Every structure is written in structure tokens, then in C-alpha cells.
Amino acid sequence: MSDTPGIVITGASGRMGQMLIGQVSASDRVHLAGAVERAGHAWVGQDIGVAMGGTAVGVIVTDNAAEAMQDAQAVIDFTAPEATLAFAKIAADAGVVHVIGTTGMTDAQIGALDGPAKQTVIVRAGNMSLGVNLLTQLTKRVAAALDEDFDIEVIEAHHNQKVDAPSGTALMLGEAAAEGRGVALADVSDRGRDGITGARKRGDIGFTAIRGGDIVGEHDVMFAAAGERIILRHIASDRAVFARGAIKAAVWGQGKPAGAYDMLDVLGLND
Ligand SMILES: NC(=O)C1=CN([C@@H]2O[C@H](COP(=O)(O)OP(=O)(O)OC[C@H]3O[C@@H](n4cnc5c(N)ncnc54)[C@H](O)[C@@H]3O)[C@@H](O)[C@H]2O)C=CC1
Numbered sequence: 001m002s003d004t005p006g007i008v009i010t011g012a013s014g015r016m017g018q019m020l021i022g023q024v025s026a027s028d029r030v031h032l033a034g035a036v037e038r039a040g041h042a043w044v045g046q047d048i049g050v051a052m053g054g055t056a057v058g059v060i061v062t063d064n065a066a067e068a069m070q071d072a073q074a075v076i077d078f079t080a081p082e083a084t085l086a087f088a089k090i091a092a093d094a095g096v097v098h099v100i101g102t103t104g105m106t107d108a109q110i111g112a113l114d115g116p117a118k119q120t121v122i123v124r125a126g127n128m129s130l131g132v133n134l135l136t137q138l139t140k141r142v143a144a145a146l147d148e149d150f151d152i153e154v155i156e157a158h159h160n161q162k163v164d165a166p167s168g169t170a171l172m173l174g175e176a177a178a179e180g181r182g183v184a185l186a187d188v189s190d191r192g193r194d195g196i197t198g199a200r201k202r203g204d205i206g207f208t209a210i211r212g213g214d215i216v217g218e219h220d221v222m223f224a225a226a227g228e229r230i231i232l233r234h235i236a237s238d239r240a241v242f243a244r245g246a247i248k249a250a251v252w253g254q255g256k257p258a259g260a261y262d263m264l265d266v267l268g269l270n271d
């Protein structure tokens with residue numbers, strides 16, 4: 001058995017699940033220790049390599065997450081909010097690092113991770129790419145440098161199967177902009193304009209979500225004033241950027257004290 005950290009992938013058949021299986025299997029820093037899908041899924045009981053259309057790799061897809069995590073060092077979880085909460089308890093009991101990419105969690109659901117984070121390392125981020133995490137820091141700086149003459153708008157675009165809006169990344173960027181301005185995002189957030197909305201409120205941070213085709217993930221932060229605009233942009237054209245970040249987080253978390261971390265901690269970008 002390899003002496004690199006063993007990684008369990010939840011939501012193994014999903015867009016990110018399959019990308020992660022491929023990236024973990026190809027990595028020399030980690031090895032694939034398990035693959036989890038929801039009960040009743042057609043892949044449960046099959047070798048993950050075969051289920052993905054290739055050759056057997058010796059890892060059978062299971063719906064028993066506790067069993068899968070028993071001999072692993074980390075679980076990488078890009079699934080859905082309720083599933084992620086359940087996996088957090090299981091990962092905490094097993095003492096494995098829990099890397100959470102799942103978005104669309106409510107504040108209450110995020111708060112419910114506090115308990116598991118007392119027992120194990122949780123790294124959670126709405127976007128695991130280096131580029132977006134750097135962009136959050138740039139957004140904070142630009143927002144701090146400009147006053148409310150500049151209207152801040154966050155515009156995101158994703159594929160037509162995405163179920164949550166605004167995206168987790170858009171919310172990270174909105175939080176960064178609000179932090180730069182020294183305000184709470186909850187007090188200035190303007191989401192879902194429709195109908196006679198009235199003029200834009202000074203100081204608001206607006207969000208717009210585009211859904212279409214196979215767009216992987218695109219985010220603009222616009223600072224618009226009379227006579228000029230600044231636009232900070234990130235385009236993800238390959239889900240591998242998210243998978244690479246998640247694997248980095250799983251390795252980084254080994255031996256760290258229990259607690260809640262994000263990708264800025266992993267990438268050393270916290271200021
Ligand atoms: N933080 C980041 O960098 C990124 C986050 N995401 C987020 O990751 C999540 C998943 O995205 P996709 O892969 O595109 O979705 P998807 O719908 O393709 O995959 C989700 C998978 O989770 C599985 N699942 C759901 N409940 C489960 C349970 N109880 N047990 C085991 N498996 C379960 C589903 O069967 C499915 O295979 C979304 O919340 C998305 O926004 C996606 C890309 C990057």
C-alpha cells in the first residue's frame with residue numbers, strides 16, 4: 001500500500017467526482033482509497049474505473065461512507081448541502097481531513113460544521129482554484145481603494161445543470177468586496193432584480209447569474225463609476241483547476257490542528 005494520503009471521493013459519478021477520480025488516480029502525492037455515491041445509484045457495487053468507462057482500478061463504489069473513510073486520510077466532497085453535512089459527521093468520527101467544495105449551503109448549514117470542525121480539519125471553499133482565491137484578494141484591495149462612487153456588481157456564468165445561485169464563488173467575491181469596504185455583505189447585497197426595482201442603491205453589491213450550455217465557471221467583479229469601469233475577471237475552462245486545489249487542500253490538512261480552514265489558508269494567501 002502506498003504511503004501517500006488515501007483519498008475518498010464522494011459524489012464519484014458527478015462532474016467534479018469524475019474529474020477528482022481521474023486527478024487523484026494520476027497523482028503521485030495521494031492515492032485513491034474510496035469512491036462513494038448515494039444509495040440506489042447505478043454505480044454502487046461497480047469498480048470505479050469500469051463505471052467511468054475504463055479499466056478496473058480496484059476501488060468499488062460504495063454507499064457506505066463510514067466504511068470508505070475507515071482507512072483513509074482525507075475525503076474530498078463535491079456533492080450537495082445535506083449530503084455534505086452528513087459526510088462532515090462521518091469524517092469527524094473517522095478523524096479524516098474533510099475538503100468541502102459543495103456550494104449552496106445556507107448559513108445554518110455552514111454553522112452546523114462547527115461541531116465536526118472541533119474534531120477534524122475542514123477545508124471549505126466555494127472555489128478551490130488558485131486564480132479565484134487570488135482574485136478575492138485583489139477584489140478586497142480594489143474595493144478598499146475606491147469609494148461608493150464605484151458601484152460593485154458580481155456577474156457569474158455557469159453550465160445549465162448548476163442548481164444554486166449566486167455561485168459559491170460569486171458569494172466569496174461579494175464577501176471580499178464587502179470586507180474591503182468595511183461593510184457586512186448581508187446589509188448591502190442586492191440579488192434577483194426583476195420588475196420596477198427602483199434606482200440602484202448607493203453602496204449595494206449586486207449579483208447577476210447567467211446559466212447556459214457547458215460553461216465551466218466565469219466570474220467578473222465590476223466597479224462601475226461615472227465615466228469609467230474596472231472589471232476583474234476569472235475564467236475557468238477546465239474543472240481540473242478545482243480538483244488540483246482540492247487535492248492540495250487534502251495534503252495540506254494532514255497533521256494540522258482540528259478547525260475550519262479555507263483555500264486562502266492552504267495557498268498562503270491570507271493577509
Ligand atoms: N468549490 C469548488 O471549487 C467547486 C464547487 N463545485 C460544487 O460542487 C458541487 C457538485 O458539483 P457537480 O459535480 O457539478 O455536480 P453533480 O450533480 O455533477 O455531482 C454531484 C454528485 O453528488 C452525488 N451525491 C448527491 N448526494 C449524495 C449522497 N448523499 N451521497 C453520495 N453522493 C451524493 C450525486 O449523485 C452526484 O453524482 C456543487 O455544489 C458545485 O457548485 C463545483 C465545482 C468547483
Ligand SMILES: O=C(O)C1=N[C@H](C(=O)O)C[C@H](O)C1
Nearest residue numbers: 103126127162167168169217
Ligand atoms: O457548479 C459549478 O460548476 C461550480 N461551482 C462553484 C461555484 O458555485 O462557484 C465553483 C465553480 O465556479 C464551478
